[in-house]
Amino acid sequence: MARPKKLTGGDREGLLQSGFGSMVLEGAGGVATSPVWSKVAQAQAGQNERILVIVELSGGNDGLNTVVPYANDAYYNARPNLGICPDKLLKIDDHFGFQKTMTGFERLYKDGLMGVVHGVGYDQPSFSHFSSMAYWQTGAPNSGEAYGWLGRMADAIDPLGHTTNFLANIDDSQSLAVRAMNHVPLVFNDPDNFTRHVFHEQRDALAVIDARDNGSANSAQDFLFDIAASANHSEHLVRDAWTSYTTPIDYGLVPFGLERVAALIAADFPTKVYYVPYRNNAYDTHVYQGDLHSRLWSYTSDHISAFVRDMERLGRADDVVVMVFSEFGRRVAENTSLGTDHGTAGPAFIIGKSVAGGQYGTAPSLTDLDEGNLKFTTDYRRIYSTLIEGWMGHRQTSDILRNDFQPLPIFGRAA
Numbered sequence: 001m002a003r004p005k006k007l008t009g010g011d012r013e014g015l016l017q018s019g020f021g022s023m024v025l026e027g028a029g030g031v032a033t034s035p036v037w038s039k040v041a042q043a044q045a046g047q048n049e050r051i052l053v054i055v056e057l058s059g060g061n062d063g064l065n066t067v068v069p070y071a072n073d074a075y076y077n078a079r080p081n082l083g084i085c086p087d088k089l090l091k092i093d094d095h096f097g098f099q100k101t102m103t104g105f106e107r108l109y110k111d112g113l114m115g116v117v118h119g120v121g122y123d124q125p126s127f128s129h130f131s132s133m134a135y136w137q138t139g140a141p142n143s144g145e146a147y148g149w150l151g152r153m154a155d156a157i158d159p160l161g162h163t164t165n166f167l168a169n170i171d172d173s174q175s176l177a178v179r180a181m182n183h184v185p186l187v188f189n190d191p192d193n194f195t196r197h198v199f200h201e202q203r204d205a206l207a208v209i210d211a212r213d214n215g216s217a218n219s220a221q222d223f224l225f226d227i228a229a230s231a232n233h234s235e236h237l238v239r240d241a242w243t244s245y246t247t248p249i250d251y252g253l254v255p256f257g258l259e260r261v262a263a264l265i266a267a268d269f270p271t272k273v274y275y276v277p278y279r280n281n282a283y284d285t286h287v288y289q290g291d292l293h294s295r296l297w298s299y300t301s302d303h304i305s306a307f308v309r310d311m312e313r314l315g316r317a318d319d320v321v322v323m324v325f326s327e328f329g330r331r332v333a334e335n336t337s338l339g340t341d342h343g344t345a346g347p348a349f350i351i352g353k354s355v356a357g358g359q360y361g362t363a364p365s366l367t368d369l370d371e372g373n374l375k376f377t378t379d380y381r382r383i384y385s386t387l388i389e390g391w392m393g394h395r396q397t398s399d400i401l402r403n404d405f406q407p408l409p410i411f412g413r414a415a
Contacts, residue, residue, distance in 0.1 A: 050147070052387060053261060053274045053322045053407030054150070054177070055304065056136075059283030060129065061326035063346030064366075065293055066102075067116055071095045074332075074366035082290060082334040096359075101298035104305025105349075112357035113308065113347055115410045117383060119364040121345035121376025125328060129281065129342075133328040139401055141383050150273050152400045153388055155354075157272075158183070165234070168264065168271045170257035171279070178275050186234060186271065191242030191260060253304035262310045263303035265320070283326055289339040300324075308351060308367045321352035321391050323383065331372050345349035345376035348383055354391070356412040381405040 068084050069075045071094060076083040089097030090106040096116075098106050108114040122141050126132045137140035139149030149154075154166045161180055167178040167185035178185040245263035257276040264271060278300060285293050304322060311317045329346025344365055361378035369373065382405045385397045390411035397406045 001087035041379035046126070046317070048393060050391060050393070051265065051272060051274070051316075051320045052391060053258070053276065053307075053320060055258070055300075055322060055324040056133075056175075056177075056275070056277040057283050057300065057324065057326040058129070058133070058277055058279055059281040059285070059326070060132075060328045060330060060342055061283040061287060062289065062293060062330040062340050063326075064330065064332065065289070065340075066099060066297065067118070067347045068097050068099070069095060069363060069366065070097050072366055073129075078333040078366065079238055080334070082330070082340065084182065091151050093359075095363075099294055099297045101294045102301040104301035104303075105297075108305055108351055109357060113353060113355060114351045114357050115355050115408070116359045116360065117348045117350065117378055117408065118361040119345045119374065119377030120325070120348045120361070120380050120383065121328070121374070121378075122380055123376075124375070125344045125373075126202055127328070127342040129284070129327060134176060136325065136327050136380060137175060139381055143402075147386055148182060149400065150177045150183075150275060151183065153392065153394065154178075154183045154273065155182050156396065157392060157394050163270050163272060165270055166272050168261075168269075168274045170260050170274065170276045175275050175277065175312045178273070186238075186259075186293045188238060189257075191238050191263070193198075216364060236266070237267075237269075241269065247313070248312055249306050249307045249313065252299055255303055255394075256299075258303055258307035259310075262307060262314070265311070265316055266314055267274060286335065286339040286341060287337040289334075304351065312353075317353040321350065321354060321387070323387060324349040324351070325380070325383075329374060332366055332369060332374060333372060343373045344370070345374040347376075348380070350386070350410055354411060360408050360410060378408075379405060382408055386410055 020167040064075060064079070065082060065084060068089055070084070070086045070089055070091070084097075084099065086097065088100050090100055090102060091097040092106065092109050098109075105114065109116070112317070122135065124142060125140075126135065137148050138145040139152075150167060158166055161182050165186045166183050167180065169175050169178050169185050169187045170189060171187065172189045174185060174187045174411070178187075242260065242263045247259075247262065251259045256278050261274045261276060265273075266297055278296075282296055283293075304324065308317070308320075311320045325348045326346060329343045330340035331343040333340075335341050364377050366374075381401050384401060385405040386407040388394050388397045388400060390407050394400070397407075
């Protein structure tokens with residue numbers, strides 16, 4: 001298919017600002033597509049083979065019951081019921097341990113494939129799921145930023161869109177994190193049902209659009225027609241990749257999307273960034289947290305660990321890094337419903353063969369609190385700076401993050 005004509009003047013910018021840059025075509029799973037990808041175009045753009053996978057744990061994960069500070073008496077004083085005893089933990093050193101269900105994470109950590117970043121948060125925190133997640137997704141708290149940090153990164157690394165489908169979002173609808181000016185992300189959930197949903201009367205018209213050539217005098221119209229036509233093509237690409245993909249790796253009881261990422265990587269999709277949420281506010285554990293949180297981490301840990309093993313099997317382990325985060329942590333003290341309420345800082349995880357495993361940042365004090373909440377010790381944009389510069393190789397991080405944030409020394413072996 002011919003490459004889409006570049007829009008002149010403000011036509012393209014106007015369309016993108018009007019929402020076409022996040023076009024989602026209705027279906028059983030949402031879909032947004034960019035024009036069909038090309039290995040030749042990637043080579044011409046001089047881009048490397050590195051892939052970044054972001055895993056979002058929606059709901060506000062309780063970091064203190066994830067990376068448990070079992071050597072700190074203040075933890076047990078604040079959580080007489082929810083505090084996890086040392087003999088029920090998977091200890092990773094003399095101070096911290098994982099939940100007993102996190103065997104996948106324990107293995108990744110002990111194999112040197114995981115960096116645990118302590119005390120991740122931001123100044124003037126919001127306790128709203130919606131607002132805090134928007135701050136994480138844009139990388140710009142309290143700013144009203146219209147584009148996501150991953151979208152801005154894509155625009156900075158590839159401003160002319162040489163790598164089509166640079167961004168992919170495994171979800172029913174597009175995340176703000178991947179909203180970009182010059183890239184239209186691929187958005188889908190179920191590959192088997194990845195199709196445009198149209199009325200019967202519209203099918204003939206869409207078939208004509210899909211088959212047409214570029215060349216009209218209306219560049220804005222050509223741009224929209226190209227997106228519609230490539231949607232049809234991308235449906236087949238994704239379904240074919242999923243149908244042909246087989247793996248002996250068990251992705252766990254609740255595979256929430258990384259197996260679909262693996263299928264596209266195995267099919268040599270040119271996508272550089274995948275965004276995969278664990279959805280439905282699952283980690284919002286206000287009531288009877290103990291067993292629920294333990295199960296959630298069993299599913300999450302097994303799934304992520306399986307994906308890393310699958311990348312090794314595919315020969316792509318050197319090319320893929322996973323970052324795991326949640327929009328905020330929980331309060332230090334347990335509540336009267338045997339759960340935890342919305343808090344501030346928590347741990348994040350950077351995982352991959354190229355990661356210098358270990359612990360980064362300073363664990364927040366459990367006694368020097370801000371109205372019962374942890375004081376963050378690592379600005380989350382330091383993690384973004386680490387990934388943008390240290391992994392994706394783009395040096396001008398301030399152009400993306402609107403300020404300078406010191407990267408963490410986590411890619412020492414990747415340099």
